[in-house]
Amino acid sequence: MALLAIRDLVTQFKSSAGPFNAVNGVTLEVERGEMVGLVGESGCGKSLTLRSIVRVLPRGARIAGGQILYEGNDIAHLSSGNLTRFRGREISMILQxxxxxxxxxxxxxxxxxxxxxxxxxxxxxxxxxxxxxxxxxxxxxxxxxxxxxxxxxxxxxxxxxxxxxxxxxxxPKVLLADEPTTALDVTVQAQILKLLKDLQKQLQMAVLLVTHDLGLVAQTCSRVAIMYAGRVIEEGTVEQIFESPRHPYTVGLIESIPLVDGPLHTRLPAIPGSPPNMAKPIIGCAFAPRCPLASNECREGTIPLYDVAPQHRVACGKHALVSKHSVIYGVRANAAS
Amino acid sequence: MSQIATTPVQTQVARIRSPFAFRLRRGKGRGKLYVGTLIVGAIAVLAIFSRVIAPFDPITQDLTSQFLPPSHAHLFGTDQFGRDVFSRAVYAASLDLQIAFLGTLFCMLLGVSIGVVAGYFGGIVDLIAGRLIDVVTAIPGIVAIIALIAALGSSMLNLYIALAVTGWTAYARLARGEVIAAKNLQYVQASRALGYTNRRIVLRHILPNVITPPLLFWITDMVGTVLLVTALSYLGLGPQPPTPEWGAMISEAQPFMLMAWWVPLFPGLGIVIAGIGLGLLGDGLADFLRPEVG
Known part of the structure; x- marks a missing residue:
């Protein structure tokens, strides 16, 4: 049994245009003593997922559905008073x-x-x-x-x-780290990260690290979850995610990491378009409007999580077609000038 | 030459010896603060030591010396019962300041408590507190106080109750707004994530951040309360005669105003000076404590 298991978590914001789900069905597991990276671009709901676990939510936000199982007990629906026994004692959090x-x-x-x-x-x-x-x-x-x-x-x-x-x-048995190095200098970032890694090993503590820096995840974590528009769209070990990504968005993220020894005078590949407006209900795959592989069936229903390998799950109907080389965002190929 | 060069350094050292004095010297509004403190301090000394300072008993009548004009024996003259106006005014200062201080203190305690709870917990608690504030604010204060005193009877305790019941809303509004802002401070959120109890978060991490505006308003509120209480007792709703009280003294002296001007004048001056003093103190303190920008 996982130490911390999040199942179909929905965290909702009230707004004048009606409620919208900033976290829209996140499923994620953290085992004892492992370090998991939660990666995504700004506004994809990664911080909110973290804050939902200890329920330190911004004004107007509430958990609207799903479960957060800590050692098998659902803490998502505990009263605030009972949750206090978990905060800091079992699950602790550090802020940006x-x-x-x-x-x-x-x-x-x-x-x-x-x-x-x-x-x-x-x-x-x-x-x-x-x-x-x-x-x-x-x-x-x-x-x-x-x-x-x-x-x-x-x-x-x-x-x-x-x-x-x-x-x-x-x-605590779980440490939630919400972009712990973002506000620091680069050299200090490395030190803090090394400290977190050392502490995780020394204290046998699970760490859930939220970041938008894939490179940092590759260095420190054993597993990664990629979030997009309030969902985890791919989850796997660091090797699986970096060597054989199965979601076009993950491929795009990896492609857009600047390489020190990469080709000169070419543009950095970028995923065209921008993330969807979360205030509108999303039908089908949230990434479909930006995906080079999208077809009509991608825009219908809900995309389930497919098990593509042990520990490797992906929310993409076309995962069989996806590899590092099959998804081309087309920029690196023709942008040489 | 060297002497000239060292002079500024020496003043610098002298200045930072006491951090409070240093800030007072530089702070804005220090003139207001000094004058206000001086006036309020003087009235407070009169009030606290009224038994020692007043040369005559404020209540015992002496019908052989009615309406004596100000003189050496009777500094402010005597009233229609031959009582020394100076002694009565000094005793009245004690009573009026006490009502102004305690009446507003209860308002502040009640208001800040309600405001902090409403702002911190939000949701339904905030909604109920908000509507309660609206309802109490909607009733004109003086009318509500008169109604409450009429219903409960005229006594000091009932006066305090009436003041507290009607006067807490401004404090609650101030505190609630500040708490909502302070709740979003990172270290307050961090302390929630660390599993601190609500009581500890509120008392140790939120209250110190939100207390300054209510404290400043407290002084300003005292000005209003001095005027309110003297007005109430002028109308016969405050402390009853023969208790010396500025408003009641003016009210009692009204029929003799033209022949004995000194009887209503000195309690009147007392009200004005106390009002000005507290006003300057509040204003100066607000300027002094307001963070300087730039």
């Missing part, structure tokens, strides 16, 4: 911008010890001792002194380490 994820008026130590007290019931000396251990765990030099620092005295990388330390207070 570390500088604003810390309260500016309390010291690092105060915030760490507050979390230790809330989630573990540690107080006084024991809490202080544990706080120092946690800071050491995330490789912060001179942790005793850092306890007294205020967030504004920390760099972005240090702040993110503190945020991670706070998230680890109660030794």
């Amino acid at each position: 911008d570390p500088m604003s994820a810390l309260n500016p008026v309390y010291t690092v130590g105060a915030q760490l010890m507050e979390t230790l007290r809330e989630t573990r019931g540690l107080r006084g000396k024991a809490a202080r001792q544990r706080a120092i251990e946690l800071l050491r765990l995330v490789n912060i030099p001179d942790p005793e002194r850092r306890l007294e620092s205020y967030p504004h005295q920390l760099s972005g990388g240090l702040s993110q380490r503190v945020v991670i330390a706070i998230a680890l207070c109660a030794q």
Whole structure:
């Protein structure tokens, strides 16, 4: 049984034009101790999926359907009070911008010890001792002194380490990371990512990493889920996704990664068009308007998830035709100038 | 030469010795703040030490010395019962400031609590609180207070109840709006994801962010309440005679206004000065605490 299993999750926004499903039937599994990447372009619902798990949703959003199974128990329909027992203790979350994820008026130590007290019931000396251990765990030099620092005295990388330390207070089994490196410098990004990877191995913790950077996923994760328009459209191991993608959108994403040793003086391939308007109901495949392989049957009904290999599932009716070389977005071939 | 060069450095050091003094020196609206604090402070000292400062008992009548004009013995003269107007005005300051302070304090506590709960939990709670605010706001304040006092009877406790029931809505609105903004702060969301209890999130992470506007409004509200309470007791709905109270004193002195101008004048001045002082204090504090842009 998977540690965390999301089944047909629908998260709905209220809007003046009526409700629309920003997360539209996400199905995803995270096993104990594995690192899973959740990838997609802006607005595809990847952050919202993550926030739905701990139900820290923006105003007007609510879970409208589906299940979120944590160790077999559905936590999607727990009351907020009962969910608090899972938040931070079993499932923890780190946010995108570390500088604003810390309260500016309390010291690092105060915030760490507050979390230790809330989630573990540690107080006084024991809490202080544990706080120092946690800071050491995330490789912060001179942790005793850092306890007294205020967030504004920390760099972005240090702040993110503190945020991670706070998230680890109660030794959660799942860590949700919402673009943890987006707000950081490139060199710091690599350090934070390595830290997350090390912690995941050391603490046997499952990590669900949301990002729009495929390269980052390839380096760190064992499995990947690709999202488009509120659905997971392809899911598999890193090798499966990068070596034999079976969804035209995945192919397009991989093709559009700039290569250091790629051809010069050619345009970077891009997927034409733009993501669909989520406020309208989507019939058939959401990607069909932009897909070079789309035919009429792609625009009808709902596309199910096909099992194409062990652990490899794809939501594309034409998956048999798709390979890295069969889907041509046509840009790389004729754009030389 | 070297002496001239070191002078600015020395002032810099002197300035940052106390962070509060440093900000006060630079802050905008410090004139208003100083004058307001001075006036309110002076009235507060009079009020707190009224027993020591007032030379005569404010209630005991002395019918041999009616309507004496201001003199050394009676600084503000005496009224129709021979009572010392200065002593009565000082005791009245104590009572009026107490009502202004406590009456608005209860309003603020009630209003901020309701506003924070409504803003934080949203949904149906917010809807109910919002409609409640609308209903209370729709009834003109002074009419509601008069009706409540008429129904409950005229006593200090009932006056406080009437003030609190009608006056909390502005605080609730202010707090609710601020909480809705603060709820979206990343660290508030992070603390929810970390499984903090709602009570801790509200008290430690939201309240410190939202309390400044209600606190500033509190001072301004005191101005209104001083005027309201004196108006109420002028109409006979506040503390009853012979209790010294500015509004009641003016009301009692009205028939003798032309022959003994000093009887209504000094309580009147008390109201005006207290109003101006609190107004300046509130205004200056608002300027002082408002974050400077640029």
